Amino acid sequence: MQPARVRAVRLHGRSAVALALVSGLGLLAFSWPLFVQPGSGLAHRADAPWLFVVLLPLLLAVVLAEIGDGGMDAKAVALLGVLAAVGAALRPLGGGVAGFEPVFFLLVLAGRVLGRGFGFVLGSVTLFASALLTAGVGPWLPFQMLAAGWVGFFAGCLPRAAGWREVTMLSAYGGVAGLLYGLLLNLWLWPYAIGLDTGLSFVAGDPLTENLPRFVAFTLSTSLGFDIPRALLTAALVAVTARPVLLALRRTARRAVFDAQPRFEASRPS
Amino acid sequence: MSLRSGMTAALPRHLHPGAWWLWALGLATAASRTANPLLLALVLAVAGFVVMSRRTDSPWARAYGFYLKLGLLVIVIRVVFGAVFGAPLPGTVLAHLPEVGLPEWAAGVRLGGDVTVEMVMAAGYDGLQLATLLACIGAANALANPKRLLRAMPGALYEVGVAVVVALSFSPQLVTAVSRIRAARRLRGRPDRGLRGLRGVAMPVLQDALERSVELAAAMDSRGFGRDGSAPASTRRVSGVLTLTGLLGAAAGSYGLLDATSPALLGLPLLAVGCLLAVLGLVVGGRTASRSRYRPDPWAAAEWITAASGVAAAVAMIVTAVTDDSGLFPSTSPLVVPPLPLVPLVGVLIALLPAWLSPVAPAARTGAVRRDPAPERIEETV
Known part of the structure; x- marks a missing residue:
């Protein structure tokens, strides 16, 4: 049986444009070391990475306000809050095991069932709530929020499928998304972690073919040992939990009747 | 005014979280403008002293120590990478690492070779700067009450803010739900531990949470949540x-x-x-959306003093960086004893003022009476 598509958080014209613009800017905020040219405004300042740290919270606020304005009803807000609480509770569980992030399976499954707009907001809200609960507010937070938002967004964009095909697709997506999330956060960490003057640091103006191997070498020497097991664990977790969790989420989405549109009309004098 | 400011400094109350963040960001800005280990150590000490004298016994107040450990890790990583991959600097050779030839695609990456004291110190100074920045952020996390921070969210972010408030107030309920369902499973003689127990507990908890979200939404709807139509x-x-x-x-x-x-x-x-x-x-x-706030946090003299003291540290450092930055970036090649420039020293010491001039946070209301780990009361969050 193919369940109908649910859009718990509607992306209307304005918020979709804002989301696209902010995502583009966000991608730039992650990957600028790969593209920056010598002599440009960013290349010769040691505190250039901090520019995006200031910029990104602002952009996130703008896009979340745009999505929230008229796109979210009480049901979406309540479900967002509750699922974010579940996600925030799952997050410390991963702290003990090397690089294991159990929050992804919830993001993937909820994004799948409740749509891409909901997935994006859930990703950012979950990471934000968990940072507040664990005193983890810092310059990394807006980047984590944006990347987790993308994980939820693209889970809502996956093509239609049902049965074991759906479970396989979601599990594969969970693994890939977990890996890409790790790589993106690594890309963000790159200038901070090792500074600007080691052999593995980016060199402004070098072509992509030379900066990318440096980044790969940095990733190999730091975190790939965590990222690959994490991706595999996420994929396994999605595969195991997909069926019951999808059922529970779909049941709630059906009960909440997200797409119902009440219409108010001025009473006509009779 | 004098009476009011005197009263606010004396009475125990929560300082506005924005003031703590401004203070900490000022200190962090000051730290980002220097690599002088003496000044950085001073910033660390100032932040640590204020945290020690003004933190509460809430769970997030222990954050400062965690961020210090994180900073230590950053220093270690920087030094190791500086030693193994760093650009070679001449000087006193500390050790000789075997050099490794790398394949064609990784040309330009140096691996191994002579490790000099100068290389280690340069990487260590950079690492210490980043660790100090982290410590300042840790100080803000330890001092600012996150739930009060949430109340200062701009009105346009209302929907998302409510979702975060729901998340924060729902997470203690999740803990009680887990223990309730585990107790029920134990009574029925079913496993409540291990992998099978996990599945048996996790699914009812999720179902329960989703059920409650529908109820909550109905409650919110019936109280008129939502602002569609209010804006022209x-x-x-x-x-x-x-x-x-x-x-x-x-x-x-x-x-x-x-x-x-x-x-x-x-x-x-x-x-x-x-x-x-x-x-x-x-x-x-x-x-366009008018919202009433329940007991808003005041922004009084103590808030101004706290924020201004952090900004003063940043301004002193920036002024010194513009006029004469020789004392802010002591040379590591050749290695010299770092000087202690006067203006930044005074600026950073000004940031110590909140340790005396900001109000003490009131004692937790539940801790003294109840010994059991009661579910956290979420109050005054909206």
Whole structure:
């Protein structure tokens, strides 16, 4: 049986444009070391990475306000809050095991069932709530929020499928998304972690073919040992939990009747 | 005024979280402008002293120690990478690592070779700077009450803010739900531990949570949550145009910053104007929704003093960096004993003032009476 598509958080014209613009800017905020040219405004300042740290919270606020304005009803807000609480509770569980992030399976499954707009907001809200609960507010937070938002967004964009095909697709997506999330956060960490003057640091103006191997070498020497097991664990977790969790989420989405549109009309004098 | 400011400093109350963040960001800005280990150590000490004298016994107040450990890790990583991959600096050789030839695609990456004291110290100074920045952020996390911070969210972010409040107040209920369902399973003789127990507990907890969200939504709907229709169409159009134009400007400005051939006007100025427009759009959009606040946190003399003391540290450091930055970046090649310039020293010491001039946070109301780990009361969050 193919369940109908649910859009718990509607992306209307304005918020979709804002989301696209902010995502583009966000991608730039992650990957600028790969593209920056010598002599440009960013290349010769040691505190250039901090520019995006200031910029990104602002952009996130703008896009979340745009999505929230008229796109979210009480049901979406309540479900967002509750699922974010579940996600925030799952997050410390991963702290003990090397690089294991159990929050992804919830993001993937909820994004799948409740749509891409909901997935994006859930990703950012979950990471934000968990940072507040664990005193983890810092310059990394807006980047984590944006990347987790993308994980939820693209889970809502996956093509239609049902049965074991759906479970396989979601599990594969969970693994890939977990890996890409790790790589993106690594890309963000790159200038901070090792500074600007080691052999593995980016060199402004070098072509992509030379900066990318440096980044790969940095990733190999730091975190790939965590990222690959994490991706595999996420994929396994999605595969195991997909069926019951999808059922529970779909049941709630059906009960909440997200797409119902009440219409108010001025009473006509009779 | 004098009576009022005297009263606010004396009575125990929570300082506005924004004041703590401004203070900490000021200190962090000061730390970002110097690599002098003496000044950085001073910033660490100042932040640590204020945290020690003004933190509460809440769970997040222990954050400072955690951030210090994180900073230590950063220093270790920087030093190891500086020693193994760093650009060679002449000087006293500390050790000789075997050099490794790397394949063609990794040309330009040096691996191993002579490790000099100068290399280690240069990497260590950089690492210490980052560790100090982290410690300042840790100080803000330890001192500012996150739930009160949430109340200061702008009006335009109302829906998302409510979702975060729901998340924060729901997470203690999740803990009680887990223990309730485990107890029920134990009574029925079913496993409540291990992998099978996990599945048996996790699914009912999730079902329970989803069930409650539907109930909560019904409760919110019946109390008139939502602001559709409250904003006139013209205001919404203005805020939308402002936001989208601002975002476009910010995008073009960022591109200008990365591209060396574009004129300077297309870089930082355009980015700043774009951000300003986007924020203006937020403000216009948020103003249309009128919200009442329950007991708003005041911004009184103590808040001004706290924020200003942090800003003073930043200003002192920036002024020194502009006029004479020889004391802020002590040379590591050749290695010298770092000096202690006077103006930044005084500036950072000013940031110590909140340790005495900010009000003490009131003692937790539940801790003294009840010994059992009661579920956390969420109050005054909206």
